[in-house]
Amino acid sequence: MALVFNDNDPWLIEYESCEKLYREIEGLLNVRELEQKSSEKYVLYSSQVRLRLKQFTDEVQQLSHKLRGLATSKAVTLDEEERRQRMLELLQSRNILLNQRFQNRNNSHTLERQELMRPSTSKAKKTEMPTTGWLESDDDDYDDKQPLLSEKVLKQQQQYLLKEQDDGLNELASIVSRQKNIAITISSEVDLQNELVEDLLVKMDKTAAGIESETKEVVQILKKDSTRGLWVIIILLLIANVVVAFS
Numbered sequence: 001m002a003l004v005f006n007d008n009d010p011w012l013i014e015y016e017s018c019e020k021l022y023r024e025i026e027g028l029l030n031v032r033e034l035e036q037k038s039s040e041k042y043v044l045y046s047s048q049v050r051l052r053l054k055q056f057t058d059e060v061q062q063l064s065h066k067l068r069g070l071a072t073s074k075a076v077t078l079d080e081e082e083r084r085q086r087m088l089e090l091l092q093s094r095n096i097l098l099n100q101r102f103q104n105r106n107n108s109h110t111l112e113r114q115e116l117m118r119p120s121t122s123k124a125k126k127t128e129m130p131t132t133g134w135l136e137s138d139d140d141d142y143d144d145k146q147p148l149l150s151e152k153v154l155k156q157q158q159q160y161l162l163k164e165q166d167d168g169l170n171e172l173a174s175i176v177s178r179q180k181n182i183a184i185t186i187s188s189e190v191d192l193q194n195e196l197v198e199d200l201l202v203k204m205d206k207t208a209a210g211i212e213s214e215t216k217e218v219v220q221i222l223k224k225d226s227t228r229g230l231w232v233i234i235i236l237l238l239i240a241n242v243v244v245a246f247s
Contacts, residue, residue, distance in 0.1 A: 011066055017059070018056065019091075025049055047161075053098060053102060064088055
């Protein structure tokens with residue numbers, strides 16, 4: 001039955017994204033099988049497949065979790081839930097097959113080759129097939145070289161993983177360095193603000209002391225002015241009395 005995707009349904013959109021990722025991984029595996037196991041391209045494709053397989057596994061798990069949430073909240077009908085469960089099981093089986101194919105790329109070919117190259121134990125067969133000795137020699141050469149190739153591939157994979165780790169550590173160091181610079185800037189700004197506040201408090205104390213001193217002087221001046229006024233009045237009265245007395 002054909003699946004009809006609703007553009008407004010997040011679960012179905014994520015399912016379609018998983019299917020695209022599956023096809024992408026399958027294509028990478030097909031391309032990788034065309035390369036020699038000891039080549040750099042083979043190692044590169046293996047790393048890309050490994051990363052996408054992890055992403056595919058995570059997305060399938062998220063789909064399963066979200067489907068349980070939809071079923072619990074009754075957001076979909078029972079028939080739709082069963083249909084999506086079958087779709088999810090298809091993705092899970094594809095995930096298993098992809099991992100098996102990624103891990104056992106050459107197992108079947110190696111077994112077939114070993115079966116073909118296995119030397120015969122009967123003399124009659126050795127007589128009938130004079131090329132058996134050449135095959136045995138070739139198999140010995142292959143067995144001698146195989147550990148070297150595996151070691152080379154392992155070193156390349158390790159170098160690739162170490163490079164990824166180094167890049168991650170460099171990025172982390174850069175983030176930590178930026179955070180440290182921000183913290184230093186904030187600390188400097190706080191120290192500057194504290195100094196400004198302290199200067200402001202000192203100036204406010206000086207201003208308060210000055211205002212208090214000026215207030216005292218004004219009070220004293222007012223007292224002196226009132227006394228002078230009284231003396232002026234007394235003198236004027238005396239002059240007036242003298243004028244009256246002589247008139």
